[in-house]
Amino acid sequence: MTMTVQPRHLKLGLAGQEKNWVYAQYELHELEEALERVGKIVPKWREIDIAGNILATTKEPLEAVEQAIKAKDPAKFADAYGRLTATCNACHQSSNVEMIVIQVPKTSPFANQDFRPVKP
Numbered sequence: 001m002t003m004t005v006q007p008r009h010l011k012l013g014l015a016g017q018e019k020n021w022v023y024a025q026y027e028l029h030e031l032e033e034a035l036e037r038v039g040k041i042v043p044k045w046r047e048i049d050i051a052g053n054i055l056a057t058t059k060e061p062l063e064a065v066e067q068a069i070k071a072k073d074p075a076k077f078a079d080a081y082g083r084l085t086a087t088c089n090a091c092h093q094s095s096n097v098e099m100i101v102i103q104v105p106k107t108s109p110f111a112n113q114d115f116r117p118v119k120p
């Protein structure tokens with residue numbers, strides 16, 4: 001889960017905060033692929049159906065994020081991204097890993113990447 005889901009989730013959040021919609025769309029797709037990969041690599045974890053749950057629970061917020069990106073709507077993005085993040089935590093809680101708490105990023109740990117739009 002940590003492998004690529006975490007940085008993709010983070011970068012998607014930063015992209016939306018910077019209203020970098022072209023890049024946000026790219027990262028959204030990367031996050032979807034990363035989630036699919038986790039389902040394939042870790043289909044089951046301690047009796048929990050990860051493969052089934054991961055796509056089922058994230059589908060709706062991911063679609064809402066996509067609509068916000070298409071609409072270039074920062075408020076809609078913040079709302080949808082917040083719901084996506086809540087979905088991460090909901091599964092951690094139901095999987096008994098509730099100490100893994102994901103949040104909306106406040107700052108970028110990627111000092112070598114500019115998240116602002118190339119063409120504003």
Ligand code: HEC
Nearest residue numbers: 001002005006009045050053054088091092095097100102
């Ligand atoms: C379907 C359930 C499920 C969903 C949805 C889910 N996770 Fe997880 N996640 C887990 C489980 C289970 C573990 C513990 C796996 C292990 O220890 O091998 C985990 C572990 C993690 C870890 C590792 C913690 C660490 O510090 O090493 C991170 C980071 C993480 N998830 C991020 C996310 C993010 C970000 C999302 C949402 C985009 C998300 N997860 C959605 C089930 C889920």
